[in-house]
Amino acid sequence: MAERLRLGDLEVRYRIEGRPDAPWLTLCHPLACDLSLWDAQMAALTPHFQVLRYDLRGHGGSSAPPGPYSFPLLVDDLLGLLDALGIARSHFVGLSLGGMIGQYFALTAPERLGRLVLASTTSALGPEVEPLWRKRIARAREGGMATQVESFLERWFTAPYRLDHPALMASIAGLICATPVEGYAACAALIPTLDITARLGAIRAPTLVLAGELDSSTPPAMAELITLSIPGARQDVIPDAAHLCNVEQSERFNDLLLEFLEPQSH
Numbered sequence: 374m375a376e377r378l379r380l381g382d383l384e385v386r387y388r389i390e391g392r393p394d395a396p397w398l399t400l401c402h403p404l405a406c407d408l409s410l411w412d413a414q415m416a417a418l419t420p421h422f423q424v425l426r427y428d429l430r431g432h433g434g435s436s437a438p439p440g441p442y443s444f445p446l447l448v449d450d451l452l453g454l455l456d457a458l459g460i461a462r463s464h465f466v467g468l469s470l471g472g473m474i475g476q477y478f479a480l481t482a483p484e485r486l487g488r489l490v491l492a493s494t495t496s497a498l499g500p501e502v503e504p505l506w507r508k509r510i511a512r513a514r515e516g517g518m519a520t521q522v523e524s525f526l527e528r529w530f531t532a533p534y535r536l537d538h539p540a541l542m543a544s545i546a547g548l549i550c551a552t553p554v555e556g557y558a559a560c561a562a563l564i565p566t567l568d569i570t571a572r573l574g575a576i577r578a579p580t581l582v583l584a585g586e587l588d589s590s591t592p593p594a595m596a597e598l599i600t601l602s603i604p605g606a607r608q609d610v611i612p613d614a615a616h617l618c619n620v621e622q623s624e625r626f627n628d629l630l631l632e633f634l635e636p637q638s639h
């Protein structure tokens with residue numbers, strides 16, 4: 374069952390599942406989603422870890438304080454949550470926006486981090502994407518989150534997968550529509566500002582970088598740049614997956630997580 378706690382200006386919704394005696398593993402979701410985005414991982418992870426998943430500021434059941442937000446603020450939220458729950462150290466899996474937060478987390482509080490998985494993410498999209506994100510935010514403000522659904526689903530899943538999974542597409546569309554416009558706008562505005570590649574050499578956590586082979590939002594080349602920048606990082610490309618590779622190829626994604634996180638060694 375999800376719980377809530379207050380951290381300063383933020384009420385955060387989170388869920389803890391898994392083995393109480395096992396190492397902590399924290400899951401951080403993408404833009405316009407919530408903690409349910411990890412549902413397809415839970416059966417594989419909970420026998421081995423104490424899994425914490427939470428809704429980002431401005432998303433799901435967490436509150437949406439007015440923007441602007443910043444990556445350091447999103448990391449403060451995460452650290453506040455870990456502190457409040459008495460979690461000294463956790464592995465971390467972040468996908469897309471969650472992976473951007475993961476890079477900041479690794480640099481800000483290395484002593485709180487075990488192993489790091491950065492999935493479908495980037496260390497810099499480049500200033501040229503700023504007008505695109507500005508337009509998306511403006512459309513969401515004018516017409517609501519329903520205006521974002523079609524293009525998100527097209528970027529997040531391959532066409533054959535969308536056609537074969539209409540009920541799942543409807544449920545993901547529901548997540549997008551349920552995201553408060555303010556929270557979406559404040560988080561989406563951060564994406565074109567990300568420019569952290571030059572700092573990644575300071576990350577010491579063992580790191581796995583995952584990319585969907587067919588991801589047009591954060592293609593494998595962006596994963597490769599992260600992998601080359603973090604000392605000792607490993608990379609895997611997941612075939613037949615677009616941006617939300619943890620959903621579209623959940624079995625392969627879960628296998629790669631478990632292989633990297635080596636739960637039996639704890």
Ligand SMILES: O=C(O)CC1=CCC(=O)O1
Pocket residue numbers: 402403404405468469470471525528564590591616
């Ligand atoms: O939706 C996209 O195209 C890419 C994206 C950036 C941050 C995020 O969570 O998704």
